[in-house]
Amino acid sequence: MKFVDTTLRDGHQSLIATRMSTKDMIPVLEAMDKVGFYSMEMWGGATFDVAVRFLNEDPWERLRKIREKIKNTKLQMLLRGQNLVGYRHYADDTVRLFVRKMVENGIDIIRIFDALNDERNLLIAIDEAKKMKAHVQGAISYTVSPVHTLDYYLNYARKLVELGVDSICIKDMAGLLTPKEAFELVNSLKKQFSLPIDVHSHCTCGLAIASYQAALDAGADIIDTALSPFALGTSQPPFEPFYYSLSKQGIVPPPDWETLNFLIEYFTKVREKYSAFDVKMTTIDPKILYAQVPGGMYSNMVKQLQEQKMSHKMKEVLEEIPKVQRDLGYPPLVTPTSQIVGVQAVLNVMTGERYSKVTKEVKEYVKGFYGRPPAPIDPELVKKILGDEKPIDVRPGEIIPPEVEKSKEELGLLAKNDEDVLIYIILGEVGKKYLQKRYVDQLKIDFDLLKEFEAPVYPV
Missing domain, CATH: 3.20.20.70 (Aldolase class I)
Incomplete structure (x- = not known):
């Protein structure tokens, strides 16, 4: 064991x-x-x-x-x-x-x-x-x-x-x-x-x-x-x-x-x-049994509704989540599909009209860019979201062009190694800003060391 x-x-x-x-x-x-x-x-x-x-x-x-x-x-x-x-x-x-x-x-x-x-x-x-x-x-x-x-x-x-x-x-x-x-x-x-x-x-x-x-x-x-x-x-x-x-x-x-x-x-x-x-959860949450919301997804929705001053809509959002999940072919709610379903459920409740606003991620999901859903997506919803566009039927990774060498060129001196390049590729601008800050901090350290060990100048 x-x-x-x-x-x-x-x-x-x-x-x-x-x-x-x-x-x-x-x-x-x-x-x-x-x-x-x-x-x-x-x-x-x-x-x-x-x-x-x-x-x-x-x-x-x-x-x-x-x-x-x-x-x-x-x-x-x-x-x-x-x-x-x-x-x-x-x-x-x-x-x-x-x-x-x-x-x-x-x-x-x-x-x-x-x-x-x-x-x-x-x-x-x-x-x-x-x-x-x-x-x-x-x-x-x-x-x-x-x-x-x-x-x-x-x-x-x-x-x-x-x-x-x-x-x-x-x-x-x-x-x-x-x-x-x-x-x-x-x-x-x-x-x-x-x-x-x-x-x-x-x-x-x-x-x-x-x-x-x-x-x-x-x-x-x-x-x-x-x-x-x-x-x-x-x-x-x-x-x-x-x-x-x-x-x-x-x-x-x-x-x-x-x-x-x-x-x-x-x-x-x-x-x-x-x-x-801290989530400070001291009791179980049986609502999850019907909403199927993982803990991280739940806390994100709470924050999102608070920012929109719509915390009172949480019950409606929890009821909407399984409906969106059904519409999209019953994807398990785990990153990234938990965010895709959760944000769309919040939008549906906030706007008062289901799918009147659709996130970029939902559109890409319906196009097949995230993969094959466990069950077919409602054809009417596909038509509403994609119009005349057709979903892809190949492995999503096949249509993404290589990005490692291009990213190395974009980073230049910011990338010390492959690990740095991966930070940039995966996190985009957030990763780039981190690498920039580290590069500047390192330059400051090198400059301070240079001043510390600078040879003294004696009068002639």
């Missing part, structure tokens, strides 16, 4: 808006390395964007620093297939370079998923990861809809296996997986495939702990948990009680309470430090 610790990625992404800095992680890395986690999910997801956009940090440097301290535990990251860690599809040359550089910088396990469960969006990332000898975990984006049946998930898992993944993850981002469904899905996957099965969920709806136990009963090999200060709420179930329970059954060694107590005290203080960003 193995545990993935999510404290340094999904734990703080779910609870404190991904604001934990690298300097807050460094002091406890060696202690975390002693706990006995199978892997630590500590990179990818929103961490790349937030590091640059809000923390003025180099995400690549975070990866290298953590790798330097972690000797016994595998390092894991979350990759959105052709989306990488951004919000659009990137060119194939960018995907290959990104996968190559993250493995070179220290990643062992890559959890790769596509928001639409369109396997075409995983092809390039999986191929490059296999070339780099990384462990590839293919993830199933889990949701509840008329088309997302047990057979649907088993068929998708078969596609992942055919692509050569090393393990399979059931990725339940909104915490919708019930104990019955968890048991049936894990049991069926174990019967059909000989790969390890990992279960990832969130406690938002109050189902995850019971569903994890059901998954373990069905033979799940791995579960995702967080250390208790960064567990529960919109995050994962807590590590300590699950590990303790399994230790009592003789499945895992007894817990190292001295190390765990140290980590609990430390991360409790870290969470307090970021209280301004």
Whole structure:
């Protein structure tokens, strides 16, 4: 039985808006390395964007620093297939370079998923990861809809296996997986495939702990948990009680309470430090059971409605989300489709007329630029949004021109290495401004050093 610790990625992404800095992680890395986690999910997801956009940090440097301290535990990251860690599809040359550089910088396990469960969006990332000898975990984006049946998930898992993944993850981002469904899905996957099965969920709806136990009963090999200060709420179930329970059954060694107590005290203080960003969720949110809204998406909508002085419309928005999801072919609500559906639902409510205003992202989604929806989109809606334009029917990455060399030329002296180029490609102007600031700061440091060691001038 193995545990993935999510404290340094999904734990703080779910609870404190991904604001934990690298300097807050460094002091406890060696202690975390002693706990006995199978892997630590500590990179990818929103961490790349937030590091640059809000923390003025180099995400690549975070990866290298953590790798330097972690000797016994595998390092894991979350990759959105052709989306990488951004919000659009990137060119194939960018995907290959990104996968190559993250493995070179220290990643062992890559959890790769596509928001639409369109396997075409995983092809390039999986191929490059296999070339780099990384462990590839293919993830199933889990949701509840008329088309997302047990057979649907088993068929998708078969596609992942055919692509050569090393393990399979059931990725339940909104915490919708019930104990019955968890048991049936894990049991069926174990019967059909000989790969390890990992279960990832969130406690938002109050189902995850019971569903994890059901998954373990069905033979799940791995579960995702967080250390208790960064567990529960919109995050994962807590590590300590699950590990303790399994230790009592003789499945895992007894817990190292001295190390765990140290980590609990430390991360409790870290969470307090970021209280301004804390979701402060003290109860479950059963509304998610019908709205299917992941925690990050919910908090973004709250902020959006507050800015428009329309907080009183939240109930209508939550009722509109499943309608938009149905209209668009039941996409699972995970980045980037959660933002696409959520923003359009807010627009529909604010304008009072559904789809009278349509976002650029919704139009691109309907065109097929994000991939193949799980179910056909309402033809009338396609006509209303696209007019006489026709959706594409090829893999979206095929129509994006190469961008790495062009980006290197655009950056010039700002790019010290390929990692810098990737920051720019993925984050655009936000990435460029970060690189510009770092370049200017470095020039100031070099100038100050030059003044300090300037040879004294003696009178003749």
